[in-house]
Amino acid sequence: MATIAIYSLKGGVGKTTLAVNLAWCSAITSARRTLLWDLDPQAASTYLAGVQPKAKDPAQAVFTKDIEPSKLVCRTDIERLDLIPADTSLRTLDLLFHEIDKKKRLAKLLGQLDKAYDRMLLDCPPGLTETSEQVMRAADLIVVPVIPSPLSARAFEEVSRHLGKQKGKTALMPVHSMVDRRRKLHAEALEHHPDWPVIPMASIVESMAVRRRPVGGFAPRTAAARAFADLWQAIERRLAAQS
Numbered sequence: 001m002a003t004i005a006i007y008s009l010k011g012g013v014g015k016t017t018l019a020v021n022l023a024w025c026s027a028i029t030s031a032r033r034t035l036l037w038d039l040d041p042q043a044a045s046t047y048l049a050g051v052q053p054k055a056k057d058p059a060q061a062v063f064t065k066d067i068e069p070s071k072l073v074c075r076t077d078i079e080r081l082d083l084i085p086a087d088t089s090l091r092t093l094d095l096l097f098h099e100i101d102k103k104k105r106l107a108k109l110l111g112q113l114d115k116a117y118d119r120m121l122l123d124c125p126p127g128l129t130e131t132s133e134q135v136m137r138a139a140d141l142i143v144v145p146v147i148p149s150p151l152s153a154r155a156f157e158e159v160s161r162h163l164g165k166q167k168g169k170t171a172l173m174p175v176h177s178m179v180d181r182r183r184k185l186h187a188e189a190l191e192h193h194p195d196w197p198v199i200p201m202a203s204i205v206e207s208m209a210v211r212r213r214p215v216g217g218f219a220p221r222t223a224a225a226r227a228f229a230d231l232w233q234a235i236e237r238r239l240a241a242q243s
Contacts, residue, residue, distance in 0.1 A: 002118075003119075003121075004141050004142075004239075005135045005139035005170075007126075007135055007142050008145055008159075009158055010147075010151070013146065014178050015124070018145050018177065018199065019036060019123035020045055022121055022232050024217060025216065026119045026232065027079060029229055029232060031080065035083070036049065037083075038085055039124050040125040041093075043085065043086035045086070046087075048209065049081075050213075051074045051083050058087070059087045060096060063093065063100070063106075063109070064096065069109050069113055086123075093130075094131050095130075097134060098130050103133075103134075122135060141171050141238060143231075143235065148186040149185065149189075159172070160172060175197045178200075179200050197227075204224050204225075
């Protein structure tokens with residue numbers, strides 16, 4: 001079992017879009033038993049996956065040992081893809097992690113699920129917080145979407161510096177997200193980092209919110225679907241090299 005976190009210091013960079021589409025690629029393209037864990041109180045992955053949580057505001061209870069993580073798992077209508085949904089109770093998750101002072105609480109919870117899944121993807125809230133610290137300790141690989149802009153690039157550099165200070169640091173994989181090659185700034189950023197995977201800005205990606213489906217599920221022959229598939233294959237290669 002491998003854990004892949006989709007994380008960024010900044011919001012609005014396409015993090016949830018990546019998480020949902022990569023989870024679909026894992027389950028369908030790679031035929032792996034896949035769990036997507038939505039850790040963001042906005043619950044965007046939960047919405048896009050078309051899942052209704054089983055109860056009101058139970059998401060934080062798993063971290064206080066009030067409920068086992070397996071009890072929160074919901075089936076999706078995508079073969080081999082399950083979801084642990086988010087809800088508004090996660091708004092105070094950072095405070096909870098600080099209070100319980102268990103540095104590897106998330107890692108231990110993931111360990112309780114590792115026999116049931118081949119790949120676990122974490123859709124993480126933005127910011128450098130107690131939750132992000134838990135994610136950095138638990139993940140085998142952190143995928144960081146970076147919009148081709150100075151502020152987004154600066155946020156990635158800050159994450160890289162922070163992670164570099166930790167022992168046994170987790171590998172980072174930056175990804176150019178929401179790319180419009182017609183824009184000079186975007187083209188220059190791609191030239192500066194030609195080895196970074198690229199996810200294009202496309203109306204078909206935006207329509208996910210209407211269809212509540214990953215792009216590969218309704219437009220598999222589009223450039224966007226191919227970009228997500230290529231990124232997933234790059235992630236699989238990185239995980240194989242790390243093992």
